[in-house]
Amino acid sequence: MNIDAAAFVRHPNEPAVRALLAELAQTDPADIGLDDDAEEVLAIDSLSRLALVAAIEERFDVRFPDEKLSELRTMRHVLDALDEARLEIAA
């Protein structure tokens, strides 16, 4: 596990995001990799990816900019986007 991946695993939002991905992918949360593509690897179809965004926005009380919607394809993308969204709220 590289340093970046380890940092993400300790990320406070990681368990919740992992749980949401696992629910959509119908898989064990432990089987989801940080950079697994939601569609290509986890077989989460495009509509379920929208459900993922909706769920994350609800869970963390954020709203991602519309231009980000297509970019949220991996757990890493989501965690990065959450950090950005939280920084904007705090600012």
Next chain:
Amino acid sequence: MRIGLIAMSGVRLHNHELIELGVTLPQFVSRGKVIASLPSLGLLTVAALTPPDVEVSYIEVDTRPEDDALEAFDLVGISSFTAQIEEAYELAGRYREMGVPVVLGGLHVSLMPDEAAQHADSIVCNGAEGAWPRLVEDFRRGRLQPRYDGRRDRVFEEPYYAMPRFDLLRGRPYNRLTVQTSRGCPLNCEFCAASLRITSSFQQKSVEKAVAEIRAATETTDNSFLELADDNTFINKKWGKQFLKAIAPLGLRWFTETDISLADDEELLDLLADSGCRQVLIGLESPSAGALTGLDPHDWKRRRVEHYLESIERIQARGISVNGCFIVGLDDHTPEIFEEVRDFVRQSHLLEVQITVPTPFPGTPLYHRLHREGRLLEERFWSRCTLFDVNFHPKNMSVQDLEAGVRWLFKETYNEREFNRRKRHYIEIMKKNRFRGTGSEALADVVAPQLEEAMQC
């Protein structure tokens, strides 16, 4: 004996400017990838109708295979849509040069039998039911006939019905599977080149048969997204409700095609949302009534157009996304149609959009009318029957105007900004519905801690 069943697959497009747009615009690419990855239900049915002592191989051909990739079967059956038929004929010729007899079938063959017969040892018209078993038996006895006509009725009844050989798909990386619950559609739109052209009337499987097929299909894969290969699933609303109740416990995520009257039945919509249906494709064709006049024999779509917006909203409000299909370049359309469609898409918040041009598939009423009117650009244009390539003279604009208008509309509709705007609308619906209709209602439970936190504040 070994029979090879070959499906000509892949999305075809010849308009170079649209091809270039396609690789950069997100939504067109995503739909194209999906269509290209569906297995051939027709050939899986042919396989099921083959006697059990015959070894059957199911093969999909997307690009021209090399000579050494052509297996020496005892008999080859090739099925193709119109856009790939010239490639199918070429492949048939190569097998026949190898000494392998070829049978051609599929919609195009059924509608152009004399043409297809020139390229095969035998053809099968209509479906395989009632035809393929006879063909195989005749072949075994050395008396293959030049033509076999499958049944146009009772195709889902004994003794003609056979469950498709979904087991032949095991281990293949499809992102969705397909099951057919019905053939035909009573609307009979003049451009339609689907199963209604090979059936005598609308026919639908019993709910039990449909569910059994869904179970069999989804057992072959870990990914249970299903696309029903119907022209219009919910013609019979009573059947539809029974079907939806039966599949709700299966935990499916699925897609189908139907007409806008789906929105009229609140109970049907509720059942649809709870069944895991993620999207319905609906032929809206045009946002203006004039162009819909005469499109179907009873002007059914014209009489519905003024309710399009509220109907789309009613369906999507349940969390079921709508893929609205438009045809631009119909006889009543002027160059203003492109902005009208763009504006309608924005106003309706359709999550997905399909934009095509009138395509005179051979054998359709549209083809015969345009041929009579002397408006076809060429006599034979099958490889251009892609839904996106223009093959006729439009009434109120030039071919170039139509092509340019389509390019413009593609850019206006399929760009990232517009797609994200439609996605955002759908995301807000999902939140409002607590994820009902998404096929992932359990997300509401996973999201619940946020609600608890909010309540504690």
